[in-house]
Amino acid sequence: MSETPDTAGERTAKVRVFLVDDHHLFLSGVRAELGDAVEVVGDADEVGAAIELIVERLPDVVLVDVHMPDGGGQAVIEAVGRTHPEVRFLALSVSDAAEDVIGVIRAGARGYVTKTISGPQLTDAVERVAGGDAVFSPRLAGFVLDAFAADPSAAGGAVPSFDPELDQLTPREREVLRLIARGYAYKEVARELSISVKTVESHVSAVLRKLQLSSRHQLTRWATERRLL
Amino acid sequence: MAGGVAGGLSARFGIDANLIRFAFILVALGAGAGLAAYVVAWLLVPAEGDTTSIGRRALADRRTVALALASITLLVVVLLVLAALGLGFAANLIGPVSIAAGGLVLVWRGADAAERAHLAELVGRAPLIGSPERHTRRATVARVVVGVVLAIVGLANLVAARGPALPTIRAVLAVNVVIVGVLIVFGPWWLRLARDLAVERRERVRNEERANMAAAVHDSVLQTLALIQRAAGDHGEVVRLARAQERELRAWLFEGRSPGSFNDADVSTITQAVSMIERDVEASHRVAVETVTVGDCELTAALRALLAAGREATVNAATWSGAPTVSLFVEVESGRVSVFVRDRGQGFDPDAVGPDHQGIAESIRARMARHGGSAVIRSASGQGTEVELVMPRTEADP
Numbered sequence: 001m002s003e004t005p006d007t008a009g010e011r012t013a014k015v016r017v018f019l020v021d022d023h024h025l026f027l028s029g030v031r032a033e034l035g036d037a038v039e040v041v042g043d044a045d046e047v048g049a050a051i052e053l054i055v056e057r058l059p060d061v062v063l064v065d066v067h068m069p070d071g072g073g074q075a076v077i078e079a080v081g082r083t084h085p086e087v088r089f090l091a092l093s094v095s096d097a098a099e100d101v102i103g104v105i106r107a108g109a110r111g112y113v114t115k116t117i118s119g120p121q122l123t124d125a126v127e128r129v130a131g132g133d134a135v136f137s138p139r140l141a142g143f144v145l146d147a148f149a150a151d152p153s154a155a156g157g158a159v160p161s162f163d164p165e166l167d168q169l170t171p172r173e174r175e176v177l178r179l180i181a182r183g184y185a186y187k188e189v190a191r192e193l194s195i196s197v198k199t200v201e202s203h204v205s206a207v208l209r210k211l212q213l214s215s216r217h218q219l220t221r222w223a224t225e226r227r228l229l
Numbered sequence: 230m231a232g233g234v235a236g237g238l239s240a241r242f243g244i245d246a247n248l249i250r251f252a253f254i255l256v257a258l259g260a261g262a263g264l265a266a267y268v269v270a271w272l273l274v275p276a277e278g279d280t281t282s283i284g285r286r287a288l289a290d291r292r293t294v295a296l297a298l299a300s301i302t303l304l305v306v307v308l309l310v311l312a313a314l315g316l317g318f319a320a321n322l323i324g325p326v327s328i329a330a331g332g333l334v335l336v337w338r339g340a341d342a343a344e345r346a347h348l349a350e351l352v353g354r355a356p357l358i359g360s361p362e363r364h365t366r367r368a369t370v371a372r373v374v375v376g377v378v379l380a381i382v383g384l385a386n387l388v389a390a391r392g393p394a395l396p397t398i399r400a401v402l403a404v405n406v407v408i409v410g411v412l413i414v415f416g417p418w419w420l421r422l423a424r425d426l427a428v429e430r431r432e433r434v435r436n437e438e439r440a441n442m443a444a445a446v447h448d449s450v451l452q453t454l455a456l457i458q459r460a461a462g463d464h465g466e467v468v469r470l471a472r473a474q475e476r477e478l479r480a481w482l483f484e485g486r487s488p489g490s491f492n493d494a495d496v497s498t499i500t501q502a503v504s505m506i507e508r509d510v511e512a513s514h515r516v517a518v519e520t521v522t523v524g525d526c527e528l529t530a531a532l533r534a535l536l537a538a539g540r541e542a543t544v545n546a547a548t549w550s551g552a553p554t555v556s557l558f559v560e561v562e563s564g565r566v567s568v569f570v571r572d573r574g575q576g577f578d579p580d581a582v583g584p585d586h587q588g589i590a591e592s593i594r595a596r597m598a599r600h601g602g603s604a605v606i607r608s609a610s611g612q613g614t615e616v617e618l619v620m621p622r623t624e625a626d627p
Contacts, residue, residue: 114519116517116519116554118553138519138521138556138558139519139521141521142521142522142523142558145523145560146523146524149524178558178560181521181523181558181560182521182556182558182569182571182615183519183554183556183558183569183571183573184571
């Protein structure tokens, strides 16, 4: 489905989406933006209720706000993920603090987009996450490039890496992230690098995996330091 | 003395300045080498608070170098003629005197306005040369006569003093008399030549100033006028734009804060400058600027220029592309800093932009080139635009 993201809305079965946000205005806004392209199966405005309802209705994708009282999106993702790993999460935020963004991704979200995203783009992102792919906003791509800096000393100290497979980005992954950070859509990245959209998606998914599994000390330290700036 | 070399050396090495001056004079009396050494030091040692020496500035100008070489050649020829006349010691003077003369030309051409004023005053104080403006016909005739007589007397003395029992002091005196004679005849002409050079240099500075001014006016006033034309129907928007522009112009004219630059004390790093661009462009153009910054470093003059060009590219995209969002990506690497500005708007043909449009030519390309960076603009009608700016980081950058 993801080869043709522009026409993905024409699929027979609509993606079932659940919304979690403590701003009611925003909840109704997102509902309107998503429109008929997906099926919104419910929403919640606090962490406890959200976990309960998600487990009860088992949506394909949960759109979750990063910032909420009682632990925010991270708490929801961790609680649901323990029992229902098949539910996929896409984080939405206005805050762009690296600490929060890296936090929700490492908790298990399959992507991160800013709330300024347009309706069709959001629909596209939801479809993509439902299909098992990762969604990187330009800013998330920038964070990852920064955290996985080629020069370890630039990322804050020469911590020995125990798993180079997980702790480093390949040059190709770096290229893909750089283009995403420059504002290229997956399709445009594919054209620029003369590879298929599918390959771009697998590169991004690989990066997401590294982001979630890497034991790299720099990652957490980098995110905290960045906050202090 | 003249160039403050002795004072500078004394400050550097902790020796009394007068001692150094005395040493210079001694060596100068000996074979003229002291004079050469003095001028060369003048060239190479930067003035206090200055980063480049006069010599380096002078050598950057091809015409200066040519002029210096020409005067050296002329002197060598004169001294060779003297030597051929049988004046043995003249041959010894060739080296030091040519170096000193060539050096003096370099000093004059490389000196900045303040140094030049100092030099002019120094020359004006010489009693016999006088000021070229005050010369009347009679004065000119008198001067030439006195000069030629002095030169002939000196030369005659030199010729008479030929022989094995040549008294050195007398020869030196004779040479000095010749030099004074030549100075009296040619002094005013040299002075006028030097003034012409100063005028030419001032003209060049003024042209550069005009280019900077044009870039600044384009970045602010012309951009705003374009916005006002587009918003002509919206009364409130026009007023808002005009007010913002008025504030900016006032800040420029009366507080010296040039528009579109990052000279403010509160912007010292890349990240700060990028968020400033985001804030300013979003506020004045009502488009979303999606910024991504990877890495960070202190701003240098070259990086300020890079970001000023980046801001200009962002403003262009916000004004002309028609796209609701503009992506601004800045990456700091160990060897360079790159800026990418991308929009998905209508695009344009970069070759079809008229020469009277300063935006790309002056504010982006020339600004980057002046600091050793590069600018690439990719655009096609209907396919959006991407501007790529790369500035190498020099060793001096922290």
